[in-house]
Amino acid sequence: MREPVELRRQRILSVVESRGAVKVSVLAAELDVSVVTVRRDVEELARVGRLRRGHGVARPIRDPVPPSAVPVPRGEEAAEDAGAVALVVPERHSYLYETLHGARSVLEDSGIRIALHIAPPSPGAERPLVERALADGARGLLIAPRWPSARSEELDYGWLADVGVPTVLMERRPRPGSALHALDSVCSDxxxxxxxxxxxxxxxxxxxxxxxxxxxxxxxxxxxxxxxxxxxxxxxxxxxxxxxxxxxxxxxxxxxxxxxxxxxxxxxxxxxxxxxxxxxxxxxxxxxxxxxxxxxxxxxxxxxxxxxxxxxxxxxxxxxxxxxxxxxPKAEIGRAAAELLLRRLSAAFGDGGPVRRTELLPTLEVRGSAQGPPLPRN
Incomplete structure (x- = not known):
């Protein structure tokens, strides 16, 4: 059953009044509704004077305590200071570039900076890029490894399972029972x-x-x-x-x-x-x-x-x-992966819940290059 609007808005007020400024994207993740819905709620609550609205942020009418006394949670207003999300895709891969742009739109709308890394076609090229991104302070990872062979895929299982930050695989589905089986992933079916x-x-x-x-x-x-x-x-x-x-x-x-x-x-x-x-x-x-x-x-x-x-x-x-x-659904894969990563990064969501292995269905675009078979020739 859909939650009544007034109850949802009361929950938004409770969160904002108890924590101070909260990003709209974080509220959407915690309430399990769309960002558009929360944005509409925040606009209405601001219109009637029950909270203040900033750029992508909901604020209480009065700060509960002096701002200097409250550390800003990671994933909220300190998004840009808390480190970028590293996004790693193969070089010259137009298919995955569409996925990249889908992820980018979600992360930028949430105020999170992206650090893009392009992996050359050499074997094992992703690992040094990820290590460099982590050394630069990346707090999350979206990655589509090239994995040209099953062997190259298996060689990445160990280190990728231990990167130490929330990670979501894009358009990749690791072998069942492998070290990456329990890693969040979003893939086409x-x-x-x-x-x-x-x-x-x-x-x-x-x-x-x-x-x-x-x-x-x-x-x-x-x-x-x-x-x-x-x-x-x-x-x-x-x-x-x-x-x-x-x-x-x-x-x-x-x-x-x-x-x-x-x-x-x-x-x-x-x-x-x-x-x-x-x-x-x-x-x-x-x-x-x-x-x-x-x-x-x-x-x-x-x-x-x-x-x-x-x-x-x-x-x-x-x-x-x-x-x-x-x-x-290339762009949708990127968007879904970025939204899943935001759940992991949200302090309000704890550990983000169970691991998700999401599959999105392709569609068929009919353009006329297929028709009935030719008639047999005499």
Whole structure:
């Protein structure tokens, strides 16, 4: 049952009168309502003269004791003096940059300074960045490690579990039972996203489907595993296969060029002919656009000859053939992660309650790159 407005406003007054100035975001976390709701309540209470309103802060009509006698709690007015929140994301990763901007909007609205750290692609690059941020006084951490392979992920478990400040993983789901299993995380449900892609193609009549996917991130590994599980379980799917979407899409390649590690560019047109496939799921967006271009060069038109669903939806809409795409809620992941971190940082919330492993569902953006399979040729 929703709490009556007057009771909620009385609780706000009680908190403000007992503690002095309190940030609106802290009140929202403690009352478990939105910041917009609390802001509206504070404005109304200020209008009738029951409290004073500052920039993002609610104050009592009279300070209960001289301000100098009361230390300001961390996470309230001293937010900017209490240290920044470190935000660590991989270099050249447009997908996670959208997540970054979602987190930034929440933290800046709460008056918390952000220290952004960009991790280069070298193995173990995140650890020294986090250690430097902690040495500079960071009081919280939002991080999306690159984790190109399962091995690189496991190597980070130990130190990341012991950073000593509230930490939330973004778009990462650690292995069950690992040292990070009990760490707060916010992630897209990539199984569901893969289901959307396969279900869309199946609903259009496709029975032979190819997944051309990356294999150099936790997201890529989740999509590959989900596709194999879903395709194998769908009785309508007669044939399916998983291939690498580009020579650079594998984890920790042995060489910088395709010729150096023995991998040639994927000939998707030949693979479609070999498997008799009429539908393809392509991860990620840039690889998808390049593969569609190569299909056109080979005389295979999308969607006339092959229907395509891309995965990521960062640039899928910008191709000469705008691609239907699975769209993970990238910015929302960042916002949810930042809101969860604020709970941990709030002195009023204690330890922030139980660990949360939050999953948000992707959506399917239909743009016309998929239709019914071509009619058999005589």
């Amino acid at each position: 990539h199984w569901y996203g893969t289901h959307l892609a396969v279900d869309h193609l199946v609903s259009l009549g496709h029975r032979r489907i190819v997944l051309a996917a990356r294999d150099d991130s936790p997201t890529a590994r989740s999509i590959r595993a989900a596709f194999a599980e879903i395709a194998a379980a769908r009785p309508e799917v007669e044939d399916w296969t998983v291939v690498l979407s580009s020579p650079e899409a594998a984890a920790e390649p042995r060489g910088s060029a395709p010729a150096a590690d023995g991998r040639a560019a994927l000939d998707l047109a030949a693979l479609l002919r070999e498997r008799g496939a009429t539908g393809a799921v392509l991860h990620g967006d840039v690889d998808a656009l390049m593969l569609v271009q190569r299909l056109a060069e080979s005389g295979v038109e999308v969607p006339r000859d092959c229907s395509v669903v891309a995965y990521d939806d960062v640039v899928a809409a910008l191709g000469s053939t705008p691609l239907t795409a699975v769209a993970p």
